[in-house]
Every structure is written in structure tokens, then in C-alpha cells.
Amino acid sequence: MELRQASSLDLDGGTPLHGGTELVPLIRSGIVRPDTLVDIRGVVPRGIDGSTIGAGTTLAELECDPQIPDALREACRLAASPQLRNVGSVGGNLLQSTRCWYWRLKWPCRLHGGDECFALEGEHREHAIFENGFCASAHPSDVAAALVALGATLHTNRRELPVAELYRVPTDDDRRVTTLEPGELLLSIEVPPADRSIYLKAMERKRWAFPLVGVAAARTGGETRVALAGVAPIPWLLEGSLEDATPLPRNAYKVDIATALVKRAVTALATV
Ligand SMILES: Cc1cc2nc3c(=O)[nH]c(=O)nc-3n(C[C@H](O)[C@H](O)[C@H](O)COP(=O)(O)OP(=O)(O)OC[C@H]3O[C@@H](n4cnc5c(N)ncnc54)[C@H](O)[C@@H]3O)c2cc1C
Numbered sequence: 708m709e710l711r712q713a714s715s716l717d718l719d720g721g722t723p724l725h726g727g728t729e730l731v732p733l734i735r736s737g738i739v740r741p742d743t744l745v746d747i748r749g750v751v752p753r754g755i756d757g758s759t760i761g762a763g764t765t766l767a768e769l770e771c772d773p774q775i776p777d778a779l780r781e782a783c784r785l786a787a788s789p790q791l792r793n794v795g796s797v798g799g800n801l802l803q804s805t806r807c808w809y810w811r812l813k814w815p816c817r818l819h820g821g822d823e824c825f826a827l828e829g830e831h832r833e834h835a836i837f838e839n840g841f842c843a844s845a846h847p848s849d850v851a852a853a854l855v856a857l858g859a860t861l862h863t864n865r866r867e868l869p870v871a872e873l874y875r876v877p878t879d880d881d882r883r884v885t886t887l888e889p890g891e892l893l894l895s896i897e898v899p900p901a902d903r904s905i906y907l908k909a910m911e912r913k914r915w916a917f918p919l920v921g922v923a924a925a926r927t928g929g930e931t932r933v934a935l936a937g938v939a940p941i942p943w944l945l946e947g948s949l950e951d952a953t954p955l956p957r958n959a960y961k962v963d964i965a966t967a968l969v970k971r972a973v974t975a976l977a978t979v
């Protein structure tokens with residue numbers, strides 16, 4: 708495998724590498740097998756300028772910057788470990804893969820192109836409670852949920868799109884979970900101001916765990932947007948009711964957690 712430094716936004720077919728906290732383990736386990744890795748740290752913007760965040764900004768930089776809305780700062784602070792947050796970029800976070808243990812252990816499941824979702828009949832305690840009929844994976848990004856609730860916009864080297872539109876629910880004829888095209892790079896994120904926002908996270912232990920359920924809520928004017936992590940194959944913008952959830956036999960507890968956290972978040976925003 709070749710490793711080179713990017714000198715422009717054209718990676719010439721190479722696979723982008725930023726902090727490597729997600730990509731390197733996937734290469735080690737043989738899930739991703741790139742011919743060429745391209746270190747993009749020199750060409751992807753890093754830093755915070757008012758409402759604009761470079762995609763190369765680390766989670767550690769976001770969690771302590773007062774310009775960043777509370778929901779996003781808290782989502783970053785509660786993610787991963789301090790060491791990982793010092794290295795991991797927000798762009799890489801948005802593009803992380805599922806934590807589904809069948810997928811990570813390379814079972815030939817639907818997301819790997821196979822015919823079966825092993826989680827549906829197997830171990831699915833941490834899996835999705837929405838859109839879980841084809842692939843029951845639960846999206847692991849706290850940060851993505853916060854950005855969706857905040858109504859953030861992504862700028863790539865090809866287009867501008869709402870963060871929510873970076874994601875797609877996989878289907879039989881298209882197993883991709885993002886809409887990112889080959890050669891497309893995330894460059895920056897525009898986060899509109901919110902009057903107030905909050906991120907609440909339920910996890911197996913108090914630190915260094917992916918969300919069982921994460922709830923981001925943002926209030927702007929009279930409108931409150933709520934988005935959830937850990938409940939669907941994509942960051943989940945809550946447009947209907949949590950009663951519409953379709954939990955699997957061993958994860959209905961997530962509906963109870965989500966209901967409690969959404970209530971707590973919306974109440975917190977309403978009281979200030
Ligand atoms: C043990 C562990 C625990 C974690 N816990 C949490 C958690 O609780 N909550 C949470 O939200 N996240 C969590 N994470 C995810 C972590 O935040 C991400 O691994 C990290 O932010 C990825 O950033 P990176 O720069 O290292 O990405 P990389 O590993 O370099 O890249 C990740 C992917 O994104 C692509 N990529 C990177 N940058 C760009 C770009 N600018 N444009 C296009 N493609 C790009 C790469 O090609 C690769 O596919 C955890 C990770 C680990 C390993």
C-alpha cells in the first residue's frame with residue numbers, strides 16, 4: 708500500500724486519510740483495502756471561524772471553543788476518549804462506519820454485500836429502532852446528530868448540502884450509507900446560530916462509549932429540531948413520534964431511553 712501527501716483536492720483515486728482513528732483499524736482488520744492512502748491534512752481546512760468549521764478540525768478543538776453551539780460542543784466532549792478527540796477530525800467523524808459487531812467481524816451481511824442481516828435474528832441490543840428492516844445498524848456519531856439538529860450545511864469540493872443529506876438508508880439495490888461520491892472531500896461545515904441547544908447521551912458507561920441513544924435538540928426562533936444518534940442506520944431527524952419506532956425483540960429499551968431524553972432536552976430548551 709502506498710502512502711502519499713495530498714498536494715491538491717484531487718486525490719487521483721486515493722483513499723483520504725485524516726487522523727486515521729477510524730480508517731487505520733478498518734485497514735488492519737482487512738475491511739478496507741486501499742491501494743493508495745492520501746494524507747489530506749495539508750489540504751482540508753482546520754479551525755473555527757465564527758459559524759464555519761474546517762472539516763479537519765479536531766473534536767478536542769470543537770469541544771472547548773465558545774463559538775460552538777452547546778449541542779455540538781457537548782456531543783464532541785462526550786465522544787470517544789481525550790486521546791482520540793485530539794486526533795480525530797470532525798470530517799472523519801461524520802464518515803465513520805457502523806459499530807455493528809457482525810460487520811466489524813466481517814460476517815457476510817447485507818452491508819458487506821451479502822443476503823442476510825445477522826443482527827435481526829441475532830444480537831441486536833445496541834442496534835436500530837427505526838428503519839431497521841434491511842440493515843439494523845445504529846449510526847454511532849454523536850457529532851452528526853448534533854449537526855443535523857442544528858441544521859448545519861456541508862461544503863465539499865463538489866457541492867453544498869445539508870448534513871442530513873450526507874446520509875442514506877441502505878437498500879437492496881444500493882448498500883451505501885452515505886451519498887459521498889468517489890473523490891469527494893468534506894471541506895467545511897456551516898453551523899447556523901441557534902438560540903439554544905443541548906446534547907444528552909445515554910451510554911453503557913459514563914465515559915468513552917458510543918451512544919446507546921444520543922439526543923440533540925436545537926431551538927431557533929419558535930422552532931425546535933431534534934435529532935438522535937444510535938437509533939437508526941443514519942443520524943435520525945425526529946419528524947414524527949418516537950411511538951413510530953419499530954424496535955427489535957431485545958432493544959425496545961432504547962425507545963424508553965429516547966423518550967426520556969427527548970423530553971428532558973425539550974424541557975431544558977423551553978425553560979430558558
Ligand atoms: C474507540 C473509539 C471510540 C469512539 N467513540 C465515539 C463516540 O462515542 N462518539 C462519536 O461520535 N464518535 C466516536 N468515535 C469516532 C471518532 O470520533 C472518529 O474515529 C474520528 O473522529 C475520525 O476522524 P479521523 O480524522 O481519525 O478520520 P479517519 O480515520 O482519518 O477517516 C475516517 C473516514 O473518513 C474519511 N475521511 C476523513 N476525512 C475526510 C474528508 N475531509 N473528506 C472525505 N473523507 C474523509 C476517510 O477516508 C475514512 O473513510 C470513536 C472512535 C474510536 C476509535
Ligand code: SF4
Nearest residue numbers: 807816824842843844
Ligand atoms: S445490522 Fe447492518 S451491518 Fe449489522 S449485520 Fe445487519 S446488515 Fe450487517
